């Protein structure tokens with residue numbers, strides 16, 4: 001079986017404990033590789049390597065233009081290795097190969113974008129109100145960045161942090177999810193091939209409850225960039241606060257997908273399907289609450305069921321599969337328990353609502369795409385993140401009721417509205433409480449714009465032209481070319 005070590009200081013490093021854990025293929029249920037089980041001692045080693053690389057100043061001082069060149073080469077190599085990287089991710093989390101291969105190529109785009117921005121972000125000269133004094137603002141890297149990432153899109157969600165952090169001249173220690181570590185180790189190896197100095201990008205693998213705290217509280221960590229669930233996110237936030245470390249947190253959601261009566265229903269129904277059944281609903285931005293105008297409710301539900309009946313569910317390695325397995329056994333249990341909760345709360349199961357079994361479902365880690373109607377927004381199925389292919393449907397009478405239900409959640413990651421009326425779309429875009437609002441589309445993301453949450457969905461933003469600022473200090477420099485202070489006891 002293939003074995004993956006930590007990647008520290010430009011090379012594979014065996015865990016100091018000598019222990020490894022298996023990583024499983026969700027479709028077959030079988031282990032396909034083993035991963036180094038990190039300890040706080042391994043964390044120390046990775047952090048020391050990143051700190052030494054930062055202090056050596058090679059990466060931050062080679063000029064931003066040169067950093068951009070190396071990151072572009074890194075992106076070229078990601079494209080060259082995209083099929084192999086995609087295959088690893090598909091084996092690890094069971095995502096469709098059809099989706100993953102595009103997603104890995106998109107990872108390269110993040111590096112091209114921030115490679116380009118590296119030497120195009122400048123400081124400022126300030127028109128300071130002190131005669132004879134020159135003041136400017138410059139931006140400097142923070143130092144060692146700790147990136148902690150989840151299993152649902154391992155390379156992509158790491159790239160959202162890694163690309164701007166590296167472009168800004170930082171060094172990074174990544175801890176990928178214990179379920180999906182292998183692709184990150186391969187990525188770090190490719191980075192060295194591209195010319196990144198050793199120690200600039202390290203990967204330490206292991207369990208959140210065993211090494212997460214050691215990473216977040218590490219004295220050399222200058223910022224924590226975390227993507228994951230609410231429980232982990234809160235723990236990271238508390239630990240970081242106690243150590244006075246800044247964070248960005250990209251957490252969960254319960255995003256409303258609102259279809260108004262004047263929408264293009266064909267397109268809206270496709271948006272609902274990709275929003276909640278794409279990636280088997282295992283995305284932070286899943287459109288898990290469908291809000292339908294009363295007049296179109298039955299029509300939309302009938303169309304959704306028609307599409308789901310024809311969906312090809314099975315082996316994610318096949319290009320024509322449309323719905324794949326659930327990534328982990330514990331996630332499967334969690335989804336099934338929410339289905340039970342919804343039934344006991346009185347929601348009507350209009351489609352699905354059970355585990356799929358049969359030879360086409362491999363080891364059986366599958367849930368039928370599920371639709372609950374007659375959901376009330378105060379039910380748990382409407383308020384808590386399921387992270388699976390389970391849709392909660394509610395109806396509304398008018399725009400104000402739709403907005404009230406849409407915003408009545410403690411999350412605020414994303415929201416969508418479907419309408420052919422420009423004025424109404426802008427009204428909704430203004431009033432939906434979410435970091436991303438889609439009008440007549442769903443699940444669109446891009447390195448060129450920002451992503452992040454309102455309310456309990458997170459703190460800070462990733463992506464877009466300002467993302468490097470999340471990984472930079474702002475320094476104000478005062479220069480007095482010809483000092484001439486008469487009275488040093490009085491503030492000048």
Ligand code: NAD
Pocket residue numbers: 148149150151152153157175176177178206207208209211212213216227228229230231232233235236249250251252253283284285385387413453457458
């Ligand atoms: P998770 O919180 O269980 O794990 C995420 C990472 O945090 C893993 O690497 C894990 O080992 C680590 N971790 C866990 N506890 C920790 C602790 N106390 N200290 C430090 N690290 C710790 O999340 P998951 O199950 O891997 O991912 C699913 C969740 O991620 C969902 O809630 C989803 O909504 C969220 N998510 C958010 C976004 C976003 O951009 N907002 C994107 C994808 C996923």
